[in-house]
Amino acid sequence: xxxxxxxxxxxxxYEFTPDLEAIATVEPGTKLTIETQDSLNGTIHTEADxxxxxxxxxxxxxxxxxxxxxEPGDVLRVEIEEIRLTEEQGRVVTIGGFGLLDGDGGxxxxxxxxxxxxxxxxxxGDLDIPVEPVIGTIGVATEADAYTTLVPHDHGGxxxxxxxxxxxxxxxxxxxxxxxxxxxxxxAAMADGEMCGTGAEIATEIDVTLExxxxxxxxxxxxxxxxxxxxxTIASAETLQEACRLANRDASELLxxxxxxxxxxxxxxxxLVGGLEISQVVDPLVTARNAVPKAYLEEPV
Amino acid sequence: xxxxxxxxxxxxxYEFTPDLEAIATVEPGTKLTIETQDSLNGTIHTEADxxxxxxxxxxxxxxxxxxxxxEPGDVLRVEIEEIRLTEEQGRVVTIGGFGLLDGDGGxxxxxxxxxxxxxxxxxxGDLDIPVEPVIGTIGVATEADAYTTLVPHDHGGxxxxxxxxxxxxxxxxxxxxxxxxxxxxxxAAMADGEMCGTGAEIATEIDVTLExxxxxxxxxxxxxxxxxxxxxTIASAETLQEACRLANRDASELLxxxxxxxxxxxxxxxxLVGGLEISQVVDPLVTARNAVPKAYLEEPV
Numbered sequence: 001x002x003x004x005x006x007x008x009x010x011x012x013x014y015e016f017t018p019d020l021e022a023i024a025t026v027e028p029g030t031k032l033t034i035e036t037q038d039s040l041n042g043t044i045h046t047e048a049d050x051x052x053x054x055x056x057x058x059x060x061x062x063x064x065x066x067x068x069x070x071e072p073g074d075v076l077r078v079e080i081e082e083i084r085l086t087e088e089q090g091r092v093v094t095i096g097g098f099g100l101l102d103g104d105g106g107x108x109x110x111x112x113x114x115x116x117x118x119x120x121x122x123x124x125g126d127l128d129i130p131v132e133p134v135i136g137t138i139g140v141a142t143e144a145d146a147y148t149t150l151v152p153h154d155h156g157g158x159x160x161x162x163x164x165x166x167x168x169x170x171x172x173x174x175x176x177x178x179x180x181x182x183x184x185x186x187x188a189a190m191a192d193g194e195m196c197g198t199g200a201e202i203a204t205e206i207d208v209t210l211e212x213x214x215x216x217x218x219x220x221x222x223x224x225x226x227x228x229x230x231x232x233t234i235a236s237a238e239t240l241q242e243a244c245r246l247a248n249r250d251a252s253e254l255l256x257x258x259x260x261x262x263x264x265x266x267x268x269x270x271x272l273v274g275g276l277e278i279s280q281v282v283d284p285l286v287t288a289r290n291a292v293p294k295a296y297l298e299e300p301v
Numbered sequence: 302x303x304x305x306x307x308x309x310x311x312x313x314x315y316e317f318t319p320d321l322e323a324i325a326t327v328e329p330g331t332k333l334t335i336e337t338q339d340s341l342n343g344t345i346h347t348e349a350d351x352x353x354x355x356x357x358x359x360x361x362x363x364x365x366x367x368x369x370x371x372e373p374g375d376v377l378r379v380e381i382e383e384i385r386l387t388e389e390q391g392r393v394v395t396i397g398g399f400g401l402l403d404g405d406g407g408x409x410x411x412x413x414x415x416x417x418x419x420x421x422x423x424x425x426g427d428l429d430i431p432v433e434p435v436i437g438t439i440g441v442a443t444e445a446d447a448y449t450t451l452v453p454h455d456h457g458g459x460x461x462x463x464x465x466x467x468x469x470x471x472x473x474x475x476x477x478x479x480x481x482x483x484x485x486x487x488x489a490a491m492a493d494g495e496m497c498g499t500g501a502e503i504a505t506e507i508d509v510t511l512e513x514x515x516x517x518x519x520x521x522x523x524x525x526x527x528x529x530x531x532x533x534t535i536a537s538a539e540t541l542q543e544a545c546r547l548a549n550r551d552a553s554e555l556l557x558x559x560x561x562x563x564x565x566x567x568x569x570x571x572x573l574v575g576g577l578e579i580s581q582v583v584d585p586l587v588t589a590r591n592a593v594p595k596a597y598l599e600e601p602v
Contacts, residue, residue: 092569099568100549106564113569122573125560127597129573162576192576193591195549196569240541244582248401248496259426263407267400268393268414268497272423272430275463275493278577278589281545288579290494296428 003207007035012060013182016139016155017146020180022066028212035086036062036184039136039201044091050110051095059137059149059158063182067210070179075213075220075301076140078170082207083133083186090115090122090188090200099197100281115188115200122188122200129189133204135164136185139223141176149185151284152236154222158185159287160194160280163225163232171213171224171301181210194280216301218257222250224301230274230291231300236283243288244276251290254300269296304508308336313361314483317440317456318447321481323367329513336387337363337485339502340437345392351411352396360438360450360459360486367479368511376514376521376602377441377480379471383508384434384487391416391423391489391501400498401582416489416501423489423501430490434505436465437486440524442477450486452585453537455523459486460588461495461581464526464533472514472525472602482511495581517602519558523551525602526590531575532598537586544589545577552591555601570597 004026011023026032039059043049070076094102094109101107115122115129122129137149139156152158156172164170172179183206190199223234233254235246248270255266273296279287305327312324327333340360344350371377395403395410402408414425422429438450440457453459457473465471473480484507491500524535534555536547549571556567574597580588 092573094565094569100546101553101568104546104550104564107568108563108565111565111569113566124570124573125562125566127570189573190576191572191574192578193545193549194572195545195577196572198572200573240545241582241587244494244496244541244579245401245405248494249405252402261426262409264395264409264412265414265426267402267408268395268412269425269428271492271495271497271499272393272416272425272490272501273492275491276496276579276582277493278545278579281542281577286542 003031003033005033006062006065008037008060008062012062013064014057014060014149015146016142016157018142018144018176020064020141022064022178022180025066025068026210027068031209034062034183034206034208036186036204036206038203039185044112047112047114050112051093052110053096054098059185061137061149061182061184064180066178066180067212070174070212071177072174073215073219074174075216076172076174076179076181077211077213079209080166080168080170082166084205085117085188086203086205088117090202092200093198094196098282100195117188131188133165134162134187134190134199135183135206136160136187138164138170138183140172141180143175152287153285156223158283159234161234161287162190162192163227167228169226171220173220192278194282197282213301218253230293231297232289232291234287234289236285236287238285240281240286240288243286247288247290251292255292255297258297258300304332304334306334307363307366309338309361309363313363314365315358315361315450316447317443317458319443319445319477321365321442323365323479323481326367326369327511328369332510335363335484335507335509337487337505339504340486341502345413348413348415351413352394353411354397355399362438362450362483362485364483365481367481368513371475371480371513372478373475374516374520375475376517377473377475377482378512378514380510381467381469381471383467385506386418386489387504387506389418391503393501394499395497399583401496418489432489434466435463435488435491435500436484436507437461437488439465439471439484441473442481444476453588454586457524459584460524460535462535462588463491463493464528468529470527472521474521493579495583498583514602519554531592531594532601533590533592535588535590537588539586541582541587541589544587548589548591552593556593556598559598559601
């Protein structure tokens, strides 16, 4: 099968809305390569290039891509097969007014550090950091409101979740016909939390296969990701506590449905295995996830 | 060397204060076995035994144990060698007014589920959960204020951190002469987050070796734990965001000190490797940690 190619030159969005216009329409089962620009739109080439404040347009998301037959109530299944870096350096930056320690004594913003890529590692001073690419922004057309690509919500968007990596399968609720998937803002490496506001921002090519899961029961209200050994619900909210509550509620509902338990028993199990994880603590809404090992949750969608 | 034994019958505390009185005093290098009661003081024997609301005394912490020569500014090093369960069942409970989903539709509190232990696994319905014991409450005499054993803070206390397990080494700031260590509230298994408010609460025997690190630079303001592959700063605060901020600040300072970097470079590295983790989201203060893989931080204390 020929792998179709969609590049940021075909189109990007800076906002996820209910009425995105597809730049490509594909059949379920299609294998695609999606080219993404770095989150800062190729503006940072040297350490003298700094970002004084958040630009009005960041995290260009290549797309949207419609999948034929995807209807509200369905789930879009995105198998992430490979993420290849397409530049020889990444960049980590601090930006004024942004980041977990913003305003703390001793923290300088803006600052830019370039990280050259060699032999699958990033150079940071004399340390080598293994390349482990992550898709920072990935999502679908929203149900009702508009969210810029700086903001994560139930449609996905700027989830900054390390599990959005090769080998994982991401699932999104379909809110609009075709689903309308877009992605970008990749990192060559990123910590859980993305504390300084960025990972090693870099341009990539992403190989995915897109499928539609028809009206599963229970459905999804928010993104879900399948890793090698766990299912993880993902939720974004004003506070980490609320993001945790939503992710735990979603995980408990999936456990209850699969095992035929009531919600309280599912919640009690959720308190014993796997657990809550942090995606990012820096975006206008913050993101947490609830991992349930596959030993306890086999096939939630 | 004979291993000394300290049991909850020798003494427990329900509050960490600046002026704890030692029930035992040991030399640095002492190997101890510490016996702990379950967090609910042996009151739950059947599923009909439920906890309507948080009792005034929970998480009995066996101790305090003074270590000779430990002075304010030092660090108490607690190597956790083994945690043995001393009963054949654990219990997970929901309690009115407590837990991440407390008050949500479909969540019943109080409820008690007993989990029998067999072949290193806990039975939950027809699921087997591997026994992976965790010390829920572990800490030292405080600097100034008093915290009940339900509350974690800079002295440790009710940290509910899954890394407090066999094979880890926990480090606490010494605020008072002797350090005055106490621990209890063990779980046979617990999820990161401890969402329903408990893990599988159970009585144990804990083998530890206690040492004193004399006035390290930089010192510790809060607990730190060393696992097989990472160093993790641990912080508790009113909100998860603030706990994350403190843990990230502490991790950045340890990185800066070891590498001779400024704080901003350390913060940028912290945003690329390891990352933020959740300990618990249910106690009156919540707890997060910042993991830094040992490849980037070798010997912070």
